Amino acid sequence: MIKKIKELASKLEEKTIAYRKDLHHFPEPRWREFRTSSIAMKKMQELGYTITMGSDAISKEYMMSVPDENTLKQAQINAVNNGADKELVEKMTGGFTGFWADMKFSDDETFLALRFDMDSNIITESSDNTHIPFKENFSSCNHNAMHACGHDGHVAIGLTIAEIIANIKDKLKGSIRFIFQPAEEGSCGALPMVKAGACNNITHILGLHIGFQAENDSTIICGTYGFLASTKLNVEYTGKPSHAGAYPEEGKNALIAACNACLNLQAISRHSKGATRINVGVLNSGDARNIIPANAHLELETRGINTELNQYMEDNAIRIINASALMADCEVVIEKHGSSMSGCSSKEMIAIIKEAASYVEEYTIIIDEKDFGAGEDFTYMLAEVQKNGGIGSYIQAGVNRYAPHHNNKFNFDNEGLRPAVEVCSIAAYNILKK
Ligand SMILES: [Zn+2]
Numbered sequence: 001m002i003k004k005i006k007e008l009a010s011k012l013e014e015k016t017i018a019y020r021k022d023l024h025h026f027p028e029p030r031w032r033e034f035r036t037s038s039i040a041m042k043k044m045q046e047l048g049y050t051i052t053m054g055s056d057a058i059s060k061e062y063m064m065s066v067p068d069e070n071t072l073k074q075a076q077i078n079a080v081n082n083g084a085d086k087e088l089v090e091k092m093t094g095g096f097t098g099f100w101a102d103m104k105f106s107d108d109e110t111f112l113a114l115r116f117d118m119d120s121n122i123i124t125e126s127s128d129n130t131h132i133p134f135k136e137n138f139s140s141c142n143h144n145a146m147h148a149c150g151h152d153g154h155v156a157i158g159l160t161i162a163e164i165i166a167n168i169k170d171k172l173k174g175s176i177r178f179i180f181q182p183a184e185e186g187s188c189g190a191l192p193m194v195k196a197g198a199c200n201n202i203t204h205i206l207g208l209h210i211g212f213q214a215e216n217d218s219t220i221i222c223g224t225y226g227f228l229a230s231t232k233l234n235v236e237y238t239g240k241p242s243h244a245g246a247y248p249e250e251g252k253n254a255l256i257a258a259c260n261a262c263l264n265l266q267a268i269s270r271h272s273k274g275a276t277r278i279n280v281g282v283l284n285s286g287d288a289r290n291i292i293p294a295n296a297h298l299e300l301e302t303r304g305i306n307t308e309l310n311q312y313m314e315d316n317a318i319r320i321i322n323a324s325a326l327m328a329d330c331e332v333v334i335e336k337h338g339s340s341m342s343g344c345s346s347k348e349m350i351a352i353i354k355e356a357a358s359y360v361e362e363y364t365i366i367i368d369e370k371d372f373g374a375g376e377d378f379t380y381m382l383a384e385v386q387k388n389g390g391i392g393s394y395i396q397a398g399v400n401r402y403a404p405h406h407n408n409k410f411n412f413d414n415e416g417l418r419p420a421v422e423v424c425s426i427a428a429y430n431i432l433k434k
Pocket residue numbers: 149150151184209
């Protein structure tokens with residue numbers, strides 16, 4: 001059967017690459033994955049999977065960092081103009097772009113979930129002639145959006161695995177679920193899907209990223225630990241404008257509040273129990289040289305090696321942000337724009353991946369697990385499955401890369417996709433075989 005899976009992966013390889021190029025050409029950032037989702041959903045329906053979508057797949061109250069109505073509407077129009085199914089896109093109104101697709105083989109309780117993230121980054125793609133997607137005419141055609149992390153590859157891999165599984169369904173028991181998740185960048189998409197039940201009754205879960213610490217297409221990392229827990233915050237300070245020469249005493253200076261916050265956020269004491277991070281990445285404020293600035297906008301994130309240490313950073317950050325408002329006599333509104341928790345892959349699942357990887361010729365370097373040192377909101381799904389007694393792992397499948405992730409020249413060789421398809425399909429077969 002493993003031979004058959006590998007043959008199917010080879011037979012479908014051209015299709016996998018075509019998916020990837022098409023998705024790369026039409027990147028969609030968080031909560032705007034209308035076209036991507038519609039294409040994936042139609043394909044999954046054709047293959048015989050049962051779809052759960054819209055507010056059934058995403059709990060609205062946990063959605064964070066959703067763009068305004070106009071932006072969403074425009075993205076929907078754009079998606080339909082670029083070939084998305086109008087009816088499906090209509091059903092995703094409000095940014096409900098995530099869905100899951102199930103196939104049941106038998107009443108056995110084994111239930112494997114595979115998660116693939118779909119969103120692009122908010123960045124303008126390079127139009128340098130050395131950048132292959134540009135040279136070969138599949139670089140981004142959407143303004144300020146680019147697949148600079150490889151999620152185009154993830155969706156292509158997911159759809160191919162789904163086709164292989166549909167082809168061998170007679171040999172399987174239990175059930176399988178493909179989770180297509182929006183808004184991974186900024187860590188917004190996983191939690192609302194978990195809250196809507198994406199991981200209910202799941203006994204095994206796999207997440208995957210191409211590249212990252214697997215630096216070439218000979219390498220696979222079968223499990224990941226040391227995900228940093230993280231919280232993303234947006235802060236709005238509101239003061240009172242005033243003439244800076246004539247009546248400075250009447251103003252309330254929001255810029256001063258923001259600056260006090262910035263400096264003191266960096267001064268949060270490090271923690272004896274482990275690594276923490278904080279970064280203020282954005283500060284916008286003020287209107288003119290001679291006006292006391294009445295507004296300031298900050299975007300920051302905290303991280304910690306575990307959920308407790310991140311909570312320590314978040315609690316201190318919120319105290320400092322509020323105190324800075326008080327010092328400058330300004331109002332402040334703090335909004336959470338995303339979060340992820342720490343996590344560890346399960347040893348039993350790492351062993352299953354490791355065995356599957358041994359059948360894939362390309363993988364000559366098979367690594368058990370690595371310390372991630374970054375965040376990924378897949379951890380919400382992993383934790384949910386593990387909490388209920390299940391097992392899971394986050395795989396890093398190597399590809400040959402041309403630039404680091406999140407760079408405007410990020411690209412990878414399409415030849416790295418098929419081995420990733422093979423390892424996941426073989427692992428899925430080993431978990432679900434009759
Ligand atoms: Zn990514």
